[in-house]
Amino acid sequence: MTWTETLRTGLAAIRSHAMRSILTVLGILIGIAAVILTVGLGLGSQKDVSESITSLGSNLLIVTPGSSTDTSGVRGGFGSLFSLTSSDAEALDSEVSAPDVSGVAPEKTSSLSVESSETNWTTSVVGTTADWLTVRSRSLDSGEFLSEDDVAQSAPVAVLGATAATELFGSTEVVGQTVTVSGIDFEVIGVLAEAGSSSETDLDDIVVAPLSTVSESLVGGRDRDAVNTIYVQAASAEQLSAAYQETQTLLLNLHGITDSADADFSVSTQDSLVSTATAVYRTLTVLLAGIAALSLLVGGIGVMNIMLVSVTERTREIGLRKALGAPPWAIRRQFLIEAGVLGLAGGLLGAALGILAARVLPAVLDSSVVVSVPAVVGSVVIAMGIGIVFGVYPATRAARLAPIDALRSE
Amino acid sequence: MAEATLERSAPASLAADPVIDLRGVGKTYRTGAVEYEALREVDLTIEVGEYVAIMGPSGSGKSTLMNLIGCLDTLTVGSYRLAGEDVDELDEVQLAEIRNRRIGFVFQQFHLLPSLAAWRNVELPMVYGRVPAAERKERAVAALHRVGLGEKLANRPGEMSGGQQQRVAVARALVGEPALILADEPTGNLDSTSSADVLALFAELHAQGRTIVLITHEEEVAEHAHRIVRVRDGRIHSDEVRAR
Numbered sequence A: 001m002t003w004t005e006t007l008r009t010g011l012a013a014i015r016s017h018a019m020r021s022i023l024t025v026l027g028i029l030i031g032i033a034a035v036i037l038t039v040g041l042g043l044g045s046q047k048d049v050s051e052s053i054t055s056l057g058s059n060l061l062i063v064t065p066g067s068s069t070d071t072s073g074v075r076g077g078f079g080s081l082f083s084l085t086s087s088d089a090e091a092l093d094s095e096v097s098a099p100d101v102s103g104v105a106p107e108k109t110s111s112l113s114v115e116s117s118e119t120n121w122t123t124s125v126v127g128t129t130a131d132w133l134t135v136r137s138r139s140l141d142s143g144e145f146l147s148e149d150d151v152a153q154s155a156p157v158a159v160l161g162a163t164a165a166t167e168l169f170g171s172t173e174v175v176g177q178t179v180t181v182s183g184i185d186f187e188v189i190g191v192l193a194e195a196g197s198s199s200e201t202d203l204d205d206i207v208v209a210p211l212s213t214v215s216e217s218l219v220g221g222r223d224r225d226a227v228n229t230i231y232v233q234a235a236s237a238e239q240l241s242a243a244y245q246e247t248q249t250l251l252l253n254l255h256g257i258t259d260s261a262d263a264d265f266s267v268s269t270q271d272s273l274v275s276t277a278t279a280v281y282r283t284l285t286v287l288l289a290g291i292a293a294l295s296l297l298v299g300g301i302g303v304m305n306i307m308l309v310s311v312t313e314r315t316r317e318i319g320l321r322k323a324l325g326a327p328p329w330a331i332r333r334q335f336l337i338e339a340g341v342l343g344l345a346g347g348l349l350g351a352a353l354g355i356l357a358a359r360v361l362p363a364v365l366d367s368s369v370v371v372s373v374p375a376v377v378g379s380v381v382i383a384m385g386i387g388i389v390f391g392v393y394p395a396t397r398a399a400r401l402a403p404i405d406a407l408r409s410e
Numbered sequence B: 001m002a003e004a005t006l007e008r009s010a011p012a013s014l015a016a017d018p019v020i021d022l023r024g025v026g027k028t029y030r031t032g033a034v035e036y037e038a039l040r041e042v043d044l045t046i047e048v049g050e051y052v053a054i055m056g057p058s059g060s061g062k063s064t065l066m067n068l069i070g071c072l073d074t075l076t077v078g079s080y081r082l083a084g085e086d087v088d089e090l091d092e093v094q095l096a097e098i099r100n101r102r103i104g105f106v107f108q109q110f111h112l113l114p115s116l117a118a119w120r121n122v123e124l125p126m127v128y129g130r131v132p133a134a135e136r137k138e139r140a141v142a143a144l145h146r147v148g149l150g151e152k153l154a155n156r157p158g159e160m161s162g163g164q165q166q167r168v169a170v171a172r173a174l175v176g177e178p179a180l181i182l183a184d185e186p187t188g189n190l191d192s193t194s195s196a197d198v199l200a201l202f203a204e205l206h207a208q209g210r211t212i213v214l215i216t217h218e219e220e221v222a223e224h225a226h227r228i229v230r231v232r233d234g235r236i237h238s239d240e241v242r243a244r
Helices: A003-014 A018-054 A088-090 A147-150 A160-170 A211-218 A240-254 A269-311 A314-325 A327-364 A373-400 A404-409 B003-008 B062-069 B092-102 B118-128 B134-145 B164-174 B194-205
Strands: A060-065 A100-116 A120-128 A142-143 A157-160 A178-181 A186-191 A206-210 A229-236 A265-269 B018-030 B034-046 B051-056 B077-082 B103-106 B178-185 B212-216 B227-232 B234-242
Touching: A003 A018, A003 A327, A018 A269, A018 A327, A060 A240, A060 A269, A060 B134, A088 A100, A088 A211, A088 A229, A088 A240, A088 B234, A100 A160, A100 A211, A100 B034, A120 A160, A120 A211, A147 A211, A157 A160, A157 A178, A160 A186, A178 A206, A186 A206, A186 A211, A186 B018, A206 A404, A211 A229, A240 A265, A265 A269, A265 B103, A269 A314, A269 A327, A269 A373, A314 A327, A314 B062, A327 A373, A327 B092, B018 B062, B034 B062, B034 B234, B051 B062, B051 B134, B051 B194, B062 B077, B062 B178, B062 B212, B092 B118, B103 B164, B118 B134, B118 B164, B164 B194, B178 B194
Parallel strands: A120 A206, A157 A186, B051 B212, B051 B227, B103 B178, B178 B212
Antiparallel strands: A060 A229, A060 A265, A100 A120, A100 A178, A100 A229, A142 A186, A157 A206, A178 A186, B018 B034, B018 B077, B227 B234
16 A cells, blocks of 8 residues: 555545544644744744844943942942943043943933923933944934034033934924923934834934033932943954953942942943843743643644544444455554644644734734744644654554454444 | 456466365464364365355354454464465464455445445455556456446445445455455345345356355355355364255
């Protein structure tokens, strides 16, 4: 009996119990679709996170305030302090003490209401320096960016992100207009080109102003000189670790800290941020895919169950085939193929459903789903394998039936 | 042309050997600690071209004898040569091949596969005998013509009468050119008209030189054979060649 004969017989048997076969296939289908989707969602989230981190710029070190102990001995948590100041940023910009650093952009960000002649809009007001544009890998759509002079003279000028410009003026051609923040008029000197939005923040919904202007006029109090983040750009990818060392050493010196374990700031690379952020998603993906794989196992048991029923039902057919000269291996192969076809059908339909859902889901969930070809091909093969593996026992039982007993069964 | 192929008798090279040669055959069944001797000391020789009826009441051992002759079961003692081949030492796979090549079965319950068209049922033995597909179809169609079902090639068993179904089964039995046609109560499920039909078919096949062994408990069916072997209590009780 050739393979094509066996396949034809198997397909005929599956067709003759269409409803039962569909239900069995459904078990596998759901498992496969679940695996493809969970893996896709996990990969998609990882991609989103790493994209949002790389969108910060290239060869970046991100310095954030950390914990320190104040005079009364009270210790604060990471990010809660005002330990980074604009003078730290100025020091890092030095050719002498940090030769591998090509640009430094401190950021002092607050959420403020910005008014135009027509309307108002609450957005992130970012106080920074002239290096910001290159350090953050941004570009201008029109006008010009803050100059060194603007920063030095605390000029009341601002550069608008595309979203902020559109919200305030209804267009991005707003150079020369005036926006008012906390009663101070800023002249719009430029508009940033769109950077798109990462999963959490709209990179275009910002108003950029000189750091000095922001700290002097907009944010008062004892944290006047503090900044939220200092972006440090290494001159090249090769100089990144040197720049890291220089940043670390220089800031420790400036802050008068001898033991780096007591540092009141932390320096991260984009890579370390990516791996930290994606590690969670990776673990989650493995966990969810594991659960989905369990449902595949259940589907496999379904195949075994239905094949056992099929063997019992077709005992007389098996007996007849054996009487007519079918050797045990031909019977075994017939049932294995049937189980394999059920698995394969479940795999293919499950892959189709998974891919379809991967198209639809991002619109609903606001998270991208990455359908990886190896995962799809792999799960289809695994589905067929599951069918065959769970078909071994029923097929062996069929192959072992004695022809006389099988023929006599009712 | 295909017709001629079917009407050819057993190959000449085997003509000298008896189709069935049982010597001192016994069969013991064991259920737990209980042994049951279904057959004992059976000697039976059936030559090429014979038409033999094996008769006996139920429990006489005739079914066991039929299973042994059909290579569906293995004997406990004795020897069995089927068309010159020793079959008592063969394993399951070899027995399957012997059944496929040497024996055409006709069963009381027809045992047709309900999902297959008549010609697909008839080609089944050749499927396992690895006959090429084109030749299989040609021979299956010829065999169905031979049993008078040339019009029903594509019909499924459910669309045919009992008599027609049994004729499909006969076509399936003879399509592989076996040395022996072994029929187990072939008329047991048929009305008298269909029975007569099938028996007439056997008579024709016999006239063409085929060897037929018919297992039955009905005297009037057995009378169609030219030799009647009666089995009782696991032994051959009588072996009578009838005047023709």
